[in-house]
Amino acid sequence: MSRRVIGIAPAQPKARPQRCMPVDQQRSLAGRYPLWVKGLSLLAFTWAFLGWLNDAWFYQFDNSILLNRYTEYGLIVAFGIWRIAAEKNPYTRKRLMLLVANVAVLWWLIPWLFPFIEPYVGYLGVLPAFPSLHTPGTLTFFLVLAAVFLFGRRVICGWNCPCVGIREVVGFPFRQADHVPRGKWAWRLRHLKWLWFALYLGAMAAMVHPANNQTAGYLGFFALIVVLPYFATMLLSPWIGNRGYCRFLCPYGATFGLLNKAGAFRIDYAVDTCTQCGLCEKVCDMGIPVWQMGAATGKIDTTECMGCGRCVTECPTSSLAFHDVRTLLRPALRQDRAWLRRLADWTRPAPRWRAAGFALVLALALIGAWHYSGLIGSGAELISNLGALCGLPVSTW
Ligand code: SF4
Ligand code: SF4
Ligand code: SF4
Incomplete structure (x- = not known):
């Protein structure tokens, strides 16, 4: 016969604090x-x-x-x-x-x-x-x-x-x-x-x-x-x-x-799912009447669209989609x-790796720029100085 334990609530998994908004x-x-x-x-x-x-x-x-x-x-x-x-x-x-x-x-x-x-x-x-x-x-x-x-x-x-x-x-x-x-x-x-x-x-x-x-x-x-x-x-x-x-x-x-x-x-537009909430127009810095153009022509096909993607990524009903x-x-x-x-x-891991690659390219580019502008020495001098700072024997570089 099974026994029911009364008064003891089952342990709830602890909600983990979210580091960033979904x-x-x-x-x-x-x-x-x-x-x-x-x-x-x-x-x-x-x-x-x-x-x-x-x-x-x-x-x-x-x-x-x-x-x-x-x-x-x-x-x-x-x-x-x-x-x-x-x-x-x-x-x-x-x-x-x-x-x-x-x-x-x-x-x-x-x-x-x-x-x-x-x-x-x-x-x-x-x-x-x-x-x-x-x-x-x-x-x-x-x-x-x-x-x-x-x-x-x-x-x-x-x-x-x-x-x-x-x-x-x-x-x-x-x-x-x-x-x-x-x-x-x-x-x-x-x-x-x-x-x-x-x-x-x-x-x-x-x-x-x-x-x-x-x-x-x-x-x-x-x-x-x-x-x-x-x-x-x-x-x-x-x-x-x-x-x-x-x-x-x-x-x-x-x-x-x-x-x-x-x-x-x-930009493709789906008239049957659009709720005409107007969010796509609010986020468009180019002032394009996005959904109105979509409703009138079935697409957003204009010389003005600079393809920032804000309207597409904000549309709550996924009624907009890039087409190229x-x-x-x-x-x-x-x-x-x-x-x-x-x-x-x-x-996701892949964008993090891409971000790390971006930071590395930018850092190398800035070090190169500073070197050529005369603010810092050559790459070898830089590594040597950093090595000396950390107590590493890299002075022969
Ligand atoms: S954001 Fe989407 S649902 Fe809202 S008006 Fe624009 S296309 Fe329609
Ligand atoms: S992609 Fe950008 S510029 Fe083009 S319609 Fe959408 S918000 Fe406007
Ligand atoms: S080329 Fe495009 S982003 Fe650059 S100034 Fe002209 S409209 Fe603006």
Whole structure:
């Protein structure tokens, strides 16, 4: 006969404290930030602008990194580490890691430490260092166009451009709804960039002509009307949001956007599961009326989408999914919320190893940069000094 023990509760397994929020609950709605954070952000924008002004016009301070064109990239790395640590959405965190590493290596360290001229077509006002991701006529630019055709504008506007780098990591306090213009009039303003695109076509035409006073003058003018709004829109972030330049003015973004439309990229939309909660529109920094466009056309296929993936990873009903060349090759593949989040799940071993690899590459790159800037000695001296510090006999290195 079985005996029931009354009054003794079975031992309950202890709930383990969670180290971080489950990935399916992590959100990328813009946070609210105090004034000092916004002030710091504007200060960093101003510093980047002064660095460019000093390097291009003033020539007042001869400094390797603190006040030249690479200042911006140094700021992206510094703020990027902060943003990566604070980011709640695992896919965005992964994208920021890729973005910061690409800016550090492709925009800063390679052109600065190993400057060489890559093959290009036509005449350019300033010779392109390698890799020239935005410079039309260069080998890299054609490769970028091909990659955008296959994977969408995110190849450059999500993972590779210093503009998105500085605006996402330094300009993060201005993602908040009070700062980002939305609605019909703001959506119409996107057409402004086609004016810049027309001027860009003029620049391309100037490049294929032999150099003369007119072509040189036009290219100088074009550089100015691209660079000045580039920095001015950073300082206007409190009024136009952190992606104002990309949304309204960038001629390169317009080019990549056209390839977004022509190529394999789009976002698929499932009308039967969408609850019209509007979250996808709230997280979109480009001000795209996501679900409304989906409901009207069955997909989000627009020149404006920079492929950040926030809408896809936030959609609670998985009604949105990326579509690119991989979907064409594997029709069963559904790049929806679950797929993207699983891909970037921080608690799984593979992303941790990738993160460790990222940290190692970044650390080596920064050590290399400091060495070449004269702030530290050679790698051998560094190891020798570290060895001496730890009491190890490595002084013969
Ligand atoms: S829109 Fe232009 S500036 Fe913005 S990320 Fe794309 S290429 Fe860079
Ligand atoms: S987040 Fe998803 S469910 Fe909500 S409106 Fe957008 S597509 Fe529809
Ligand atoms: S539509 Fe989605 S993927 Fe495209 S820019 Fe907006 S949030 Fe990012």
